[in-house]
Amino acid sequence: MARRPLPAILSNGSAQLARSRELARTAADNATDVLHPLITITRGLRRLAATGRHKWATTPKDRRGPLLFFVATVVLVVALAPYGPLLALVTLMAAAAWQGREPKDPAAEGPDATQIERLQSLYEALVPYFSAAEDPAPLYAHGGDWEAVLTDHGFDDTGRITRLVIRYPAYFTDGEPAARARIEQVLTAKSGRGREYHFAWDEEGNQLTVTVLGPLPTDIAAQRFVTAPGETILGFTDPSDVQRTLPLTHGGERRDVPPVVWRTGLRSTEPHLLAVGRPGSGTSTLLRSIALQALPYGDVLIVEGGGTGEYACLTGRDGVLAVECALDGALAGLEWAAQETERRLVSLNRARQAGHPPPEDTKRPLWILLDRPSTLGHLAAADGERDPQSLLQVPLRHGRAANVTVVVAEHADSVDALSEAVLQHTRARVVLGAATSAQLEAVLGAPPHTTPVADVPPGRGYARLGAGPVLRLQVPATPDPYDDATSDRLREAVEALLPARSVGDVEETADLARPSVVGAEAV
Known part of the structure; x- marks a missing residue:
């Protein structure tokens, strides 16, 4: 009986192992598909229960008695009505399925082409301020990768930046007001004028967080405010x-x-x-x-x-x-x-x-x-x-x-x-x-x-x-x-x-x- 060469045996074993892994992955996907409605409903029930506990905890004690009486009345009416428990169960399952669905995260999809172009332009504008000729591995360079320094970003419906987290090199003089003012001026010009920006400098972590502030309310009229003497x-x-x-x-x-x-x-x-x-x-x-x-x-x-x-x-x-x-x-x-x-x-x-x-x-x-x-x-x-x-x-x-x-x-x-x-x-x-x-x-x-x-x-x-x-x-x-x-x-x-x-x-x-x-x- 002829012996098979060792490379052929190893190749056959690797192929069988890969085939086994593929079968296991397929079985796991099928199980997930089967259990997905059950997982969604369970997650929804957990969220509904957490919401109910929060509502009960935030309800004043003097109002808990009437609220409990109202809930008991509703439960009694549903229990005595024809097909009441069945309809209540169907309604609860539908509400749990709706609450348990996974929300779509727009940030997971990443920025679109227009947003990438805006971020790249902002990155290029910061290169002269965050780069040095003697730096052997600069974070900022013309034509460089903006994803390494613009770690977090958000946009509004018009495509303008609303939030931005920027990493900068440790040798940047972030303790000098003049240096900070130059960076803030550049960010304001490139992110969109006419809005108010908040700049949070983290000197220890070499990180700058830029946030667009909304307008303060102007509809507050003069009134008796709840204040202490003085x-x-x-x-x-x-x-x-x-x-x-x-x-x-x-x-x-x-x-x-x-x-x-x-x-x-x-x-x-x-x-x-x-x-x-x-x-x-x-x-x-x-x-x-x-x-x-x-x-x-x-x-x-x-x-x-x-x-x-x-x-x-x-x-x-x-x-x-x-x-x-x-x-x-x-x-x-x-x-x-x-x-x-x-x-x-x-x-x-x-x-x-x-x-x-x-x-x-x-x-x-x-x-x-x-x-x-x-x-x-x-x-x-x-x-x-x-x-x-x-x-x-x-x-x-x-x-x-x-x-x-x-x-x-x-x-x-x-x-x-x-x-x-x-x-x-x-x-x-x-x-x-x-x-x-x-x-x-x-x-x-x-x-x-x-x-x-x-x-x-x-x-x-x-x-x-x-x-x-x-x-x-x-x-x-x-x-x-x-x-x-x-x-x-x-x-x-x-x-x-x-x-x-x-x-x-x-x-x-x-x-x-x-x-x-x-x-x-x-x-």
Whole structure:
């Protein structure tokens, strides 16, 4: 009997092994095809059960009893109805099959030809900034592979980039603001202008995440916000930037929104605020919103340098000490505010030395709101009077201890006219309206992590509280209710927050506790 050669035996064994593997793979595929409906239904039942547990856990305890009674009633009706259990079982299986289907992942299919061309163009644009001649194995090179560095990407319906994760070499100077700004400018230009981008730099991992931010809501009207004493809502921002939400109580839609909360009072690290913006950007709206939030708990003195009557709706209201538009009235009102701050400091000091609690006449917060003080300063210089800003030194320096808060709003082109005391003690900053990154950094002290856009709605800007991060901000709509252009919905929202008129009570209170305010109003 002739022996078969060893190579032939090995070749025959390999062929049989391959044939066995193919048969096993075919059997597994057939089993998967047979079990696929069962797997889908099982997955759907598991998802339905998880949804039911979540609904039950999120239901308040006082509503669980009625909900359980309703479910029991439905089960009883189905059980007693003809063919009820059978129809219920068929319905449950159909719902489980629908919930258990595997969703189609568009990202698994990869980008199409147009998206690949856009990503390749973006890669080529980054080559001059992320490459070096002495690099032996560069990540970025002309004609290179973009898939090695653009690890994650997303597109919208129009084909523009919405999310991008970029790897860059370790020798890139990502710690220098100028180097970062160049990369952000290139990405903004190549990904599509007119949108706001958020840049998250990971220096340790040499990775940059670019995300397109959606517009902030502009339909939030003035209302009573759920806040603690000493908290003021400046506006609303992105959910990822704050860890708190506020429920909205005004309007047809009830929802929770992330606020920008400014804390004032004895324990505040940023007791005074400076708001800067172009004409029509919403600085007066911000001051009206702050005044309406402060009036239920404190007294407000308003000095308007523009003379446009933006705060006429607050004249003669409970808690409003005065609304001054003329230079003489502004000087008298601010001089009284400085004296009141000193009086509170003396009373508090005497009470502490005697071991007594703070006097009652020092607990009520006092708010000083100034709109465009540079205009009054120009008038004062022309008339040979003192600058009204000079009267703010005492409230600004000692206001936190005396429970006095100063809010100053000024146009962007007149910031250089603000006094040194205002610029030094207003550590809470807001910039509204269109502005460049350099302008934002000059006022806020730090550049934003997003790209400012040229076209923004009124009340849209950025805020920074002390040394905290720069946050996007949308001020709640608080227009002048006496303006004919104000809609009925917003007018009713503002009028609902205005205190009652009681001029006689205000004058009587001023005679007893604040005699100089009457003189300021008379002037």
